[in-house]
Amino acid sequence: MKEENVYGREETTASLAYAPFVKGMKQIFPVAATGIVDRLVFGILARQAGLGVTEAMLFSLLVNAGSSQFAAVGLISQGIVGWPILVSTLLLNARHLLYGLSLGPTFRGTATWKLALMGGWLNDETYALTATNLAAGEKPSLSYFAGASAADYLIWNISTLAGALFGTIFTNTEAYGLDFAFVATFLGFLAVNLASSFHLKVAGCAAVVACIGYAIGGATIAIIAGTLTAVVIGAVSGER
Amino acid sequence: MNDKILLYIGLMALITYLTRFPMLLFSSRWDIPAWLKRGLAMVPVGVFSSMTIPTILFHAPGGSWNPEYLGAGLVSLGVGLWKKQIVWALFAGVVTIALWRQVVQWM
Numbered sequence: 227m228k229e230e231n232v233y234g235r236e237e238t239t240a241s242l243a244y245a246p247f248v249k250g251m252k253q254i255f256p257v258a259a260t261g262i263v264d265r266l267v268f269g270i271l272a273r274q275a276g277l278g279v280t281e282a283m284l285f286s287l288l289v290n291a292g293s294s295q296f297a298a299v300g301l302i303s304q305g306i307v308g309w310p311i312l313v314s315t316l317l318l319n320a321r322h323l324l325y326g327l328s329l330g331p332t333f334r335g336t337a338t339w340k341l342a343l344m345g346g347w348l349n350d351e352t353y354a355l356t357a358t359n360l361a362a363g364e365k366p367s368l369s370y371f372a373g374a375s376a377a378d379y380l381i382w383n384i385s386t387l388a389g390a391l392f393g394t395i396f397t398n399t400e401a402y403g404l405d406f407a408f409v410a411t412f413l414g415f416l417a418v419n420l421a422s423s424f425h426l427k428v429a430g431c432a433a434v435v436a437c438i439g440y441a442i443g444g445a446t447i448a449i450i451a452g453t454l455t456a457v458v459i460g461a462v463s464g465e466r
Numbered sequence: 467m468n469d470k471i472l473l474y475i476g477l478m479a480l481i482t483y484l485t486r487f488p489m490l491l492f493s494s495r496w497d498i499p500a501w502l503k504r505g506l507a508m509v510p511v512g513v514f515s516s517m518t519i520p521t522i523l524f525h526a527p528g529g530s531w532n533p534e535y536l537g538a539g540l541v542s543l544g545v546g547l548w549k550k551q552i553v554w555a556l557f558a559g560v561v562t563i564a565l566w567r568q569v570v571q572w573m
Contacts, residue, residue, distance in 0.1 A: 285478075288478075315478045323489045324507060334495075403559075403564035429515040453512040
């Protein structure tokens with residue numbers, strides 16, 4: 227993690243390089259496409275929770291972080307509009323801290339204003355693609371990241387709009403099992419993140435503590451207690 | 467209600483941005499202690515586990531415990547582990563619970 231950015235001069239100019247930008251757009255496409263249904267569902271659920279098309283769109287335009295948007299709409303649908311939304315947003319998006327930590331050293335020589343822009347579009351898809359690309363030995367490229375982000379953002383918002391526009395067609399959501407969509411989505415996130423037996427153990431410990439927290443103080447307490455448990459286990463465990 | 471929602475969307479956007487930019491900037495300029503990295507690496511697993519497991523274990527619509535979430539949740543998690551894609555877990559869980567409810571209705 228300590229190597230200097232010894233790559234091309236592309237990052238020192240303000241202009242975007244065409245070739246890596248297009249490459250980023252092309253490569254994010256299959257990644258972003260897998261999320262289309264997820265985002266359609268978000269649009270639908272936002273409408274089910276009583277939000278308008280505008281609010282549903284503002285979520286995707288401004289927040290641009292799927293899981294926290296799902297959680298917020300879930301809370302809103304239960305009539306909770308308050309601090310739990312902010313807590314769940316912070317907890318769910320805390321993983322971006324890690325993405326930033328992971329990519330930062332690679333973009334060591336990059337101007338602050340560019341990193342500030344990059345930060346706006348640093349999400350699961352753009353991070354996963356960029357990290358995979360770097361791991362494959364490609365040189366770090368802001369243009370590549372920008373292209374990937376642009377395509378991802380476009381797909382994300384078009385899908386949300388489509389879901390929000392058609393979201394009122396589905397009236398009997400329970401019959402379609404849509405009330406379970408939130409939980410199923412997050413179980414998917416959990417499955418994808420269980421990368422090793424250690425992750426499994428951490429998830430198990432977090433779940434036990436979360437259940438105790440849930441019994442004492444409900445869902446928000448459960449998430450805070452469970453996540454802190456996971457962080458502490460990770461921090462005190464030795465090098466892996 | 468409406469203005470309040472807009473306020474919260476704005477605050478969510480701000481919080482989310484603060485999880486994205488500062489660390490990117492910080493780590494591009496300084497090094498992060500290893501223990502903090504290890505702790506942060508466990509955040510996703512911790513969050514997703516805490517969000518889902520209590521929900522499927524204690525699912526009690528209308529006050530009485532119902533196994534439908536637990537059943538569909540296990541299917542969802544299993545398919546997610548098998549396919550390693552969120553969208554498959556979403557489909558599997560929703561389809562399972564929709565079928566489950568149909569069967570319960572017929573019975």
